[in-house]
Amino acid sequence: MYNFGIFVLVLTLIFFCIGEVIPPKGEDEYIGWFFANYFFTCTYFIALLISGRLKKKRDGLPLMILFLLIFLVSAYSLNRYFDVFAASASWFAATVILCAVNYLAFAYLRFLPVLVRLCMFFLLGLSFCCFLYMTVYIFPFSLYGMMGFFLLGIPLHAILPLLLCVYTIRVWRKNRQQRSSYDIAFFSGIGATVLLIVIYASLWRMTVLEINKQYVIDTSENGLPQWVNLVSKIPSGPVAQKVLVSDMGYTVPDNWGESNFFFGRSRSERVLHDPLVMIAATLGGTVFVPWEDRTHILDALYDHQADKELHLWSDEDLVTSHVQTATQIWPALRLGYTEKTISVKNEGEKDRFNQQEAIYRFQLPEGAVVSSLSLWINNREEKGILTTKAKADSAYTSIVGYERRDPSVVHWREGNMVAVRVFPVLAGEERQFKIGITAPLSLEHGQLVYRNVPFKGPSANGARERVDVQFETVPADLHYSAAFSREGRQTLVNAGGYRESWEVSLKDEGLAHQVFSNKGVTYIAAPYRKELGEADIKAVYLDINSAWTAAEVNKVCALLSNYRVWVAAGAELREMTAANSDELYKQLSAQRFSLFPFHKIADADKSLLITKSVMQSPGFDDLGNCTFTTELKQWLGASHHVMLFNLGGTLSPYLRTLKECRSFRYDQGEMSDLQALLERKRFPQDIENDQRVVIESADMVITAQAGTGGTTAPDHLQRLFAYNHIMHAMGPHLLTGGETADTLVAEAQEAHIVTPLSSLIVLETQADYDRFNIKDSNGNLKNAAIQHKGAVPEPHEWVLIIVAVLLLIGLKYRTVFSKRFNWING
Structure with a gap:
C-alpha cells in the first residue's frame, strides 16, 4: 500500500x-x-x-x-x-516541499543515522509551525469545510492544514522513542521558527514606525515632494522593500478579504502569499503612505522601474521569450552598433479580446542614440520611418486606442532612455521587434568597454538569448566573461539564458583618422583635448550624501581652505566651517542621495560644485511640477553655467539629465585632479558648437565640416554627431520648454535618429502613413544595420536597381542583340 x-x-x-x-x-x-x-x-x-x-x-x-x-x-x-492562498513566495513553496519530503522520510527512520534523525525532528517542528499558520489563516473556510463535508468531500480541503498539524504531533510521539535528544530537536524547530517570526515582526514594526514618522515630518520648505524627503532617509533592505509593497504586492490583513473563495479567481497573479509578511503585518501594521508615493520610492530605492508609460492596453500576461543581440564594434572609432531582436509572448487565455500592449524601456549609454526600428507584421520585417514625435504619438494612439491594428513606436525619454511600444500581442502568440542603438564605447583607464544595453519590460526571467559580438579589426588585450566563446579572431558568441549585465573590454589603440561624408558634409572623429579657461572661483559648494566618506570631506575641505564652502542642508545653503563640519557631514551623509538646489547658488558663473553621486535616486522627471522644479527651470532659463566637478563615476539620474541639457561646465577625476584644478585656477571650457560635439565617455570629439572625401567610417559617425548636436542646441530648453528650430528636426530626420523631437514608427499599411502624413524622406540615412556602410540601399532595393540596369542595357542595345541573334540562327 x-x-x-x-x-x-x-x-x-x-x-x-x-x-x-x-x-x-x-x-x-x-x-x-x-x-x-x-x-x-x-x-x-x-x-x-x-x-x-x-x-x-x-x-x-x-x-x-x-x-x-x-x-x-x-x-x-x-x-x-478557489483562490484562498495567493501564489506562494519562493522560499515558502520550497519550505512546504522540504516538509513533505521530510514526512516521507519518517517511513525509513530506523535505517538513518542519528544526526539525520535529529535534522528530521527539527524539520518536523518547523512543519508543525507551517501548518499551524495555515490552519489559522484558513480558519474561516475550515468552518465551511466542517459543515459541507457531504458535498463530495471537496470542502474538507479546508481542514487539511489542521489534519497535518494533528498528525505531525502523532509522528513525533510515535517516533520519539523516549529519547530527549529527539524532543530537543523537535522543539528546537518550533523555537527557531518562533524566534525568526519574532525578529522579523520586530524589524517590520520598527520599519513601519520609522517610515510613518518620516512621512509626517513637514519638509515642504525645500520645495520637493514629500516622498522625495522620505526616500532619502528611510531604511533600505528587503524588510523595508516588503513594507512598501505589502498591501499591493503581498497578502496582508488589509487585503485578505479580497480573495473570492466561491466565485473563482479574482486576485492578481502578482500578489504573493508570504507568511512572514502576513504575520508581521498583522502584528506590526502597515504604512499609511499613499501608493502613488510608494511607487516613486520603490523606483528610487530598488530600481523597480515603476511604469511611467501610459498603457492603452494591459500587459499582465506578457513575457519576453527570446532576445537576440548582435553587436558590431569599431575599436578604432570607439563606437559600436547593437541590434536587439526581442520576442514577446502573451501567455494569457485565448480569446478574441485578449490583446495586450508591450512596452520596453531601454537605458542608453551617455551620448548613444536609437537609429533603427523594425516590427514583424505577417512574418515580414517592416522597417520604421522617422517622423516628428507629435505625429508618431498621434498615429500610434489613434490606431491602438481605437482601431486596434499593428503599430510600433519608439520615443525618447529623459535621462537618455527610450520607450518602445508594440501592439497587439494576442493570447498564445508572439510578436517580434528589433531596435538598433548606435553608442560610443566607454574609455576607462586605457581600456575600451562595451556594456550590454539593459531593458525593462515584460519579464525576461525565462528568456533565451544569443549574443554575437563582431569587431571590425582584431581587438588587442580582449577581456570577456566565461559565458562567451571566441569564434575566430574577431567574433564572440554566447547562447543561453538572458543576462541583463555583461561587458567586453579591449585595449584602446587610439582613434584612427576616418571620415564619413554625406551631402557635402564630412564627419571626423578625433581625441578630446580639454581646453582650459580661467576659473574665477568665488565660492565652492559640496553636494554631500551617503556616497561621501568622512575622510573625503576632510580632504576636500583642506584643499578649499582659501574658499568659502557651502552645503545644502534642508531648505537653505549653510556655510561649512571647522566648527560645524562634523555635524553637517553627519546630517548630510545620512541622506541616501541628494538633489542639489542649483537655483539657490548666488553667483553661479563663478561657483564650483563638487559632487559624488549614487545611482539609485529620483530623476528630474520624477519630481513633477513641485516648487523645486519650477524654481530650477526658471534658473536654467537664465543660462547659468556652474562649474561642476564629479569625484565619483556615473552621475545620478538627476545630474545626468542636467548634463544632457548642457546646464553646467563639467569635469571629472580623482582628488589629485581637483587639487591641480584649484591650484591653477583653470577649468575646462565648453567647446561644443554647431560644428563640434564632445562625447566625454569615449574621450572623443566629432566635427562636421563642409567638403567631400572618400568615406572610410560608418554612417554611425553622422548619427552620433547629429544626436549630440541636437541635445547641445536644445540645451536647458529641453526642460524649460520653448520653441525649437525646424533645422533641428530636419537634422534628426537626415540622420534617421530618435531624439526629443523625433520618433521612429512602424504602421501596418501605406494608407496609415498617408493618413497621418508620415513620409519616408528620400536622400537621408535610413535604418541603421549591421555592416551598413553609408546610405547603402537595402537588399530588395539592390534587386530593383539591378533589374532596372539590365532593362536599360537591353533597351539601349536591343538592335545589336537582335542582329547577333539573327546571325546565330542563320
Missing part, C-alpha cells in the same frame, strides 16, 4: 505540474485538473479503507501521512480555482 501510495503521489504531482506548465484555455480547465487530482486522492483513500490498514495496531500512520500529502497536492490544485 505504501508503494502504491508513492505511485499515486507521483501521478498527482505530474497532473499538477501539467496544469502549471500548460496555460489553461479557460477558467474551467483549472477545475478540470483539480478533479483529476481529487480522483487519485479519493482512489487511494478508498484503497486504504478497503485494506484495513487504517485500523488500530495496523501501523497505518505512514500511510495516513502519505494520503495527507496526496490530499495536499489536491488542495493546491483546487487553490488555482
Whole structure:
C-alpha cells in the first residue's frame, strides 16, 4: 500500500505540474485538473479503507501521512480555482516541499543515522509551525469545510492544514522513542521558527514606525515632494522593500478579504502569499503612505522601474521569450552598433479580446542614440520611418486606442532612455521587434568597454538569448566573461539564458583618422583635448550624501581652505566651517542621495560644485511640477553655467539629465585632479558648437565640416554627431520648454535618429502613413544595420536597381542583340 501510495503521489504531482506548465484555455480547465487530482486522492483513500490498514495496531500512520500529502497536492490544485492562498513566495513553496519530503522520510527512520534523525525532528517542528499558520489563516473556510463535508468531500480541503498539524504531533510521539535528544530537536524547530517570526515582526514594526514618522515630518520648505524627503532617509533592505509593497504586492490583513473563495479567481497573479509578511503585518501594521508615493520610492530605492508609460492596453500576461543581440564594434572609432531582436509572448487565455500592449524601456549609454526600428507584421520585417514625435504619438494612439491594428513606436525619454511600444500581442502568440542603438564605447583607464544595453519590460526571467559580438579589426588585450566563446579572431558568441549585465573590454589603440561624408558634409572623429579657461572661483559648494566618506570631506575641505564652502542642508545653503563640519557631514551623509538646489547658488558663473553621486535616486522627471522644479527651470532659463566637478563615476539620474541639457561646465577625476584644478585656477571650457560635439565617455570629439572625401567610417559617425548636436542646441530648453528650430528636426530626420523631437514608427499599411502624413524622406540615412556602410540601399532595393540596369542595357542595345541573334540562327 505504501508503494502504491508513492505511485499515486507521483501521478498527482505530474497532473499538477501539467496544469502549471500548460496555460489553461479557460477558467474551467483549472477545475478540470483539480478533479483529476481529487480522483487519485479519493482512489487511494478508498484503497486504504478497503485494506484495513487504517485500523488500530495496523501501523497505518505512514500511510495516513502519505494520503495527507496526496490530499495536499489536491488542495493546491483546487487553490488555482478557489483562490484562498495567493501564489506562494519562493522560499515558502520550497519550505512546504522540504516538509513533505521530510514526512516521507519518517517511513525509513530506523535505517538513518542519528544526526539525520535529529535534522528530521527539527524539520518536523518547523512543519508543525507551517501548518499551524495555515490552519489559522484558513480558519474561516475550515468552518465551511466542517459543515459541507457531504458535498463530495471537496470542502474538507479546508481542514487539511489542521489534519497535518494533528498528525505531525502523532509522528513525533510515535517516533520519539523516549529519547530527549529527539524532543530537543523537535522543539528546537518550533523555537527557531518562533524566534525568526519574532525578529522579523520586530524589524517590520520598527520599519513601519520609522517610515510613518518620516512621512509626517513637514519638509515642504525645500520645495520637493514629500516622498522625495522620505526616500532619502528611510531604511533600505528587503524588510523595508516588503513594507512598501505589502498591501499591493503581498497578502496582508488589509487585503485578505479580497480573495473570492466561491466565485473563482479574482486576485492578481502578482500578489504573493508570504507568511512572514502576513504575520508581521498583522502584528506590526502597515504604512499609511499613499501608493502613488510608494511607487516613486520603490523606483528610487530598488530600481523597480515603476511604469511611467501610459498603457492603452494591459500587459499582465506578457513575457519576453527570446532576445537576440548582435553587436558590431569599431575599436578604432570607439563606437559600436547593437541590434536587439526581442520576442514577446502573451501567455494569457485565448480569446478574441485578449490583446495586450508591450512596452520596453531601454537605458542608453551617455551620448548613444536609437537609429533603427523594425516590427514583424505577417512574418515580414517592416522597417520604421522617422517622423516628428507629435505625429508618431498621434498615429500610434489613434490606431491602438481605437482601431486596434499593428503599430510600433519608439520615443525618447529623459535621462537618455527610450520607450518602445508594440501592439497587439494576442493570447498564445508572439510578436517580434528589433531596435538598433548606435553608442560610443566607454574609455576607462586605457581600456575600451562595451556594456550590454539593459531593458525593462515584460519579464525576461525565462528568456533565451544569443549574443554575437563582431569587431571590425582584431581587438588587442580582449577581456570577456566565461559565458562567451571566441569564434575566430574577431567574433564572440554566447547562447543561453538572458543576462541583463555583461561587458567586453579591449585595449584602446587610439582613434584612427576616418571620415564619413554625406551631402557635402564630412564627419571626423578625433581625441578630446580639454581646453582650459580661467576659473574665477568665488565660492565652492559640496553636494554631500551617503556616497561621501568622512575622510573625503576632510580632504576636500583642506584643499578649499582659501574658499568659502557651502552645503545644502534642508531648505537653505549653510556655510561649512571647522566648527560645524562634523555635524553637517553627519546630517548630510545620512541622506541616501541628494538633489542639489542649483537655483539657490548666488553667483553661479563663478561657483564650483563638487559632487559624488549614487545611482539609485529620483530623476528630474520624477519630481513633477513641485516648487523645486519650477524654481530650477526658471534658473536654467537664465543660462547659468556652474562649474561642476564629479569625484565619483556615473552621475545620478538627476545630474545626468542636467548634463544632457548642457546646464553646467563639467569635469571629472580623482582628488589629485581637483587639487591641480584649484591650484591653477583653470577649468575646462565648453567647446561644443554647431560644428563640434564632445562625447566625454569615449574621450572623443566629432566635427562636421563642409567638403567631400572618400568615406572610410560608418554612417554611425553622422548619427552620433547629429544626436549630440541636437541635445547641445536644445540645451536647458529641453526642460524649460520653448520653441525649437525646424533645422533641428530636419537634422534628426537626415540622420534617421530618435531624439526629443523625433520618433521612429512602424504602421501596418501605406494608407496609415498617408493618413497621418508620415513620409519616408528620400536622400537621408535610413535604418541603421549591421555592416551598413553609408546610405547603402537595402537588399530588395539592390534587386530593383539591378533589374532596372539590365532593362536599360537591353533597351539601349536591343538592335545589336537582335542582329547577333539573327546571325546565330542563320
